[in-house]
Amino acid sequence: MLSDITLGQYFPGRSILHRLDPRVKMVLVLVAIVLIFTSFNFASMGLVVALVIAGMLLSGVPIKMYLKSMKAILFIVAFTSILNLFYGTGEPIFQWGFMQITMNGVYRCIFIAIRITALILCSSILTFTTSPTQLTDAMERLMKPLKLFRVPVHDIAMIMTIALRFVPTLLEETDKIMSAQKARGADMESGGLMQRIKALIPILIPLFVSAFRRAYDLAMAMECRCYNSRVTPTKMKQLHMASRDAVAIVVVLMVIAGVVVGDIFLPVLA
Amino acid sequence: MEFIKADNVRFAYEPAEGELPREVLHGVSLEIKKGEFVALLGHNGCGKSTMAKLFNGMLLPTEGKVTVDGMDTADEETIYEVRRRVGLVQQNPDNQLVASIVEEDVAFGPENLGIEPKEIRRRVDEALKAVDMYEYRENAPYKLSGGQKQRVAIAGIIAMEPDCIVLDEPTAMLDPRGRDEVMETIHKLNREKGITIILITHYMDEAVQAGRVIVMDEGNILTQGTPREVFSQVELLKQHHLDVPQATELAYRLRSYGCGIPDGILNEEECVGALFALIGKE
Numbered sequence: 001m002l003s004d005i006t007l008g009q010y011f012p013g014r015s016i017l018h019r020l021d022p023r024v025k026m027v028l029v030l031v032a033i034v035l036i037f038t039s040f041n042f043a044s045m046g047l048v049v050a051l052v053i054a055g056m057l058l059s060g061v062p063i064k065m066y067l068k069s070m071k072a073i074l075f076i077v078a079f080t081s082i083l084n085l086f087y088g089t090g091e092p093i094f095q096w097g098f099m100q101i102t103m104n105g106v107y108r109c110i111f112i113a114i115r116i117t118a119l120i121l122c123s124s125i126l127t128f129t130t131s132p133t134q135l136t137d138a139m140e141r142l143m144k145p146l147k148l149f150r151v152p153v154h155d156i157a158m159i160m161t162i163a164l165r166f167v168p169t170l171l172e173e174t175d176k177i178m179s180a181q182k183a184r185g186a187d188m189e190s191g192g193l194m195q196r197i198k199a200l201i202p203i204l205i206p207l208f209v210s211a212f213r214r215a216y217d218l219a220m221a222m223e224c225r226c227y228n229s230r231v232t233p234t235k236m237k238q239l240h241m242a243s244r245d246a247v248a249i250v251v252v253l254m255v256i257a258g259v260v261v262g263d264i265f266l267p268v269l270a
Numbered sequence: 271m272e273f274i275k276a277d278n279v280r281f282a283y284e285p286a287e288g289e290l291p292r293e294v295l296h297g298v299s300l301e302i303k304k305g306e307f308v309a310l311l312g313h314n315g316c317g318k319s320t321m322a323k324l325f326n327g328m329l330l331p332t333e334g335k336v337t338v339d340g341m342d343t344a345d346e347e348t349i350y351e352v353r354r355r356v357g358l359v360q361q362n363p364d365n366q367l368v369a370s371i372v373e374e375d376v377a378f379g380p381e382n383l384g385i386e387p388k389e390i391r392r393r394v395d396e397a398l399k400a401v402d403m404y405e406y407r408e409n410a411p412y413k414l415s416g417g418q419k420q421r422v423a424i425a426g427i428i429a430m431e432p433d434c435i436v437l438d439e440p441t442a443m444l445d446p447r448g449r450d451e452v453m454e455t456i457h458k459l460n461r462e463k464g465i466t467i468i469l470i471t472h473y474m475d476e477a478v479q480a481g482r483v484i485v486m487d488e489g490n491i492l493t494q495g496t497p498r499e500v501f502s503q504v505e506l507l508k509q510h511h512l513d514v515p516q517a518t519e520l521a522y523r524l525r526s527y528g529c530g531i532p533d534g535i536l537n538e539e540e541c542v543g544a545l546f547a548l549i550g551k552e
Contacts, residue, residue, distance in 0.1 A: 133371055165370040168412040214365045221366035224326060224358040225379040225426060226350050236377035236390040 009069070009127045015060035016244055017129040022138035024245045028252050029126045035259050036118045041269045044262035045114060051255050052118050055125045069124045070117065081113040107269045136160040141239065155229055162218070170211065177206050272301040273434060273466055274325055274356070279334035281320055294320050296489040297334065302468060304433065307460045309480035309497075310470045313512065317489045318470050322438040325468065326356040339433070354383060357427030359437045363419035364412075372414075372422050373398065373407040379430040390429075397425040400463070401455050417448025421455055428459070434466035435459070441473065453479070474501075474515040478536050485512065502534045517541035 012018075017025070032051060039045040056066055088105020095101075130138075140157035147153050181202050182188070188199045281295040294317045302308055312318045323329040324336050327343035338356055341348040357379075360366050369375040373394050380390045398404040401421040411419055420440055427435055437456065441449040453476060459465045469480060477483050477497065484494040487510045493500055501507070501514050504522045508514075514522070521535040521544065531548055535541050 133369070133374065161369060165368065165411070168410070169364055172412070214362075217360060217362060217365035218368070220323075220328060221358075221360060221423075222368060222378075224328065224353060225368075225430065226353050226382040227378075228350070228382060231382075231384065233381040234384050234387060234390065235381060236374070236387055236394060238387050 009065075009124070010131045011059075011061045011065060011128045012131075013060045013129070015058060015129065017055065017059045017125065019242075019244065020129075020248055021239055021241050021245045022130050022134040023141055023239060024241065024248060025126060025130060026135070026138050026142065028248060029122055031252055031256070032122050033119060035256065036115050036122065038263065039259050040263050041266045043266050044259040045111065047255055047258045047262065049114065049118055051252070052121050052125070056121060059125055059129050061128045065128065066121055066124055070120060073116065073120055077113050077116045080116065081109045084112045085109040104269075111269070132164045133161070136164065137235075137237070137239070152229075154232055158229075166211075166214070169214075170207070173210060174203065174207055177203050271303065273304045273306075273339055274302040274468075275337045276300050276321075276324065276331075277335045277337075279324060279331040279336060281317070281324065281329065282332050283320075293332075294489050295324075295331075298486075298489070298491055299334075300484060300491060300494075302434070302466060304466055305460075305464045307457075307467045307479075307481040308469070309477040309483045310468060310486060311472065311474075311477050311483055311512070312486035312492075313472070316486045318486050319438050321486070322358060322436050322468070322470050325434075325436050326358050327352050328358065350383075354379075354430050355432050356434045356436060357430060357432040359420070359423050359427055359435060359440050361439045361442050363416055363423050363443070366423050367411045367419065367426070370410055372403065372409050372411060375411065375422060376407075376425045376429050379426055383430065393429045393431065394425075397429040398422075400428055400459065401425045402451075415448060416444045417451040420444060420448065420452050424452070424455060424459075428463075428465075432465065434468065436468045436470070438470045439472070440469075441471070441476065449473075449476075474513050475537075478515050487512070497536055498534045501536060 032048065032055075035048045035051075036045075039048050056063065085101055085105050085108070086099055088102035088108055090102045090104045092100035092102050093106075127135075136157055139160070140153060143151065143153045143156070178188070186199060186202060188196065188203075191199070277299055279295055279298045280293060282291040282293040285291040294315075298317070298321065310318050310321060320329060324331060324343070325338070327336070327338075327349050330336075330344050336343045338352045341352055343349070343352055367375045368378045376394045376397055377390050380393050385393070394407075395404065398407050401424050403418060403421050403425060406414065406418065406422075411422060414422065424435070424437075424440075435456075440456075441452050444452065456467055456469065457479065460467045467480075469476065471477055478501070480497060482494065483497050483500040485492040485500060485507070492510060492512075493503060493506060501518045504514055504518065513519075515536060517535050517538050517540065521531050521533075521541055524531050525533075529548070530551075531544050535544055
């Protein structure tokens with residue numbers, strides 16, 4: 001039951017986006033997100049949206065998966081965009097009591113809907129095409145400069161790696177403990193909110209106890225394998241940038257240029 | 271020449287507040303030679319797991335000395351070399367895998383040693399092939415069976431190219447099939463790569479397969495020798511509430527009823543042979 005939850009949303013494949021250097025992918029997605037929030041007219045926004053759609057198509061992940069990831073935030077999109085509808089400035093085109101809708105409000109409404117949707121799709125592209133291990137790896141390398149400020153980058157990456165590794169193990173364990181408690185007559189499906197929260201205690205306590213025991217064992221195993229947080233280890237899998245990474249960077253640079261030009265020379269709509 | 275040497279080792283765990291320290295090892299001396307296959311046998315709480323952690327300096331003796339190839343395990347300068355040379359595999363395979371992909375987990379040890387990426391790749395492939403898990407190199411550990419996970423854990427140690435592997439009840443949490451897989455792997459490593467094996471176990475049939483058996487009881491060495499020498503001392507072992515292999519037990523009981531069955535039977539095959547010989551005589 002609990003173990004049905006897939007780890008992250010990684011969708012294994014061999015598309016060009018899957019094969020991009022994860023560092024490049026991560027930075028480009030961040031850039032795209034910034035672009036989404038700095039396009040102020042339809043021309044600029046259209047350019048960014050085209051980039052996101054191109055990314056979705058190139059990822060080789062079924063569009064159905066993207067729609068699924070949208071489902072959870074549909075309400076937020078609707079809510080914020082309708083709210084924005086009433087906050088426009090300028091001449092009202094529709095008035096009812098104290099509420100008024102202006103042309104500016106309509107633009108705001110459309111832009112906010114596009115922005116949130118594009119934001120989610122953009123991050124979905126990253127998580128669909130990059131495995132959790134690649135993500136942590138990319139993060140470790142991107143954060144490397146922070147070492148100058150004594151940020152323990154390697155330790156943070158190790159923590160993320162271990163957390164990812166133990167998610168399925170602990171889920172399985174939770175499942176087991178729940179069954180064990182049910183077999184002893186625990187009731188977890190009925191009663192009010194407070195009762196249900198209380199019913200979680202006999203699951204959480206054994207789970208914590210076992211997690212600590214696992215942590216102790218793991219620490220021992222890591223030390224046995226010469227782990228030493230003071231020394232930066234080497235890596236088996238080196239990240240290499242290839243020509244496809246350069247192409248991706250150039251494409252995004254072109255979109256940046258387009259958005260800047262659009263923002264400067266065309267009227268600001270929202 | 272001895273590879274690991276324990277000299278009059280005493281050990282007590284740090285006591286809880288208000289308690290007196292309880293000594294778990296009372297002056298154990300033993301030697302392990304290069305290439306040997308030693309089984310360390312004993313009850314729960316006899317000090318055999320403590321012994322395992324003393325071999326690679328995870329624990330340090332309160333008194334006495336443990337040396338690995340002449341290096342004192344208490345010497346901080348050589349501790350990483352000691353741990354590289356003497357790998358430790360624990361009981362629960364789930365709690366000793368670090369990464370969420372098999373090959374990355376095997377690479378963990380060599381990465382910590384600061385080895386070149388290309389060389390790590392070579393060692394990881396070789397280690398995974400040695401434990402017969404190469405096809406699973408890109409899998410997630412949680413999807414593997416217990417025996418497979420334990421073999422990955424062993425590969426993680428082999429990738430550090432150790433001289434000796436200490437296995438602390440590696441089969442205790444596995445099903446019979448997983449046990450067979452792991453035992454087969456250990457024997458293969460000992461035979462083909464000449465890796466010294468110290469197998470800590472309470473399964474008698476696993477101990478019988480070793481070259482030498484050391485029996486521990488209450489923090490002391492009770493007896494040691496070849497499996498045949500050790501398991502022919504049925505009375506001594508019984509006095510200390512230790513089991514003997516089933517076949518040995520059967521032969522012992524038959525003999526105590528006046529049956530003329532010979533001493534030192536270790537496995538079913540020998541037992542069947544001896545019984546047939548007996549029936550044929552009468």
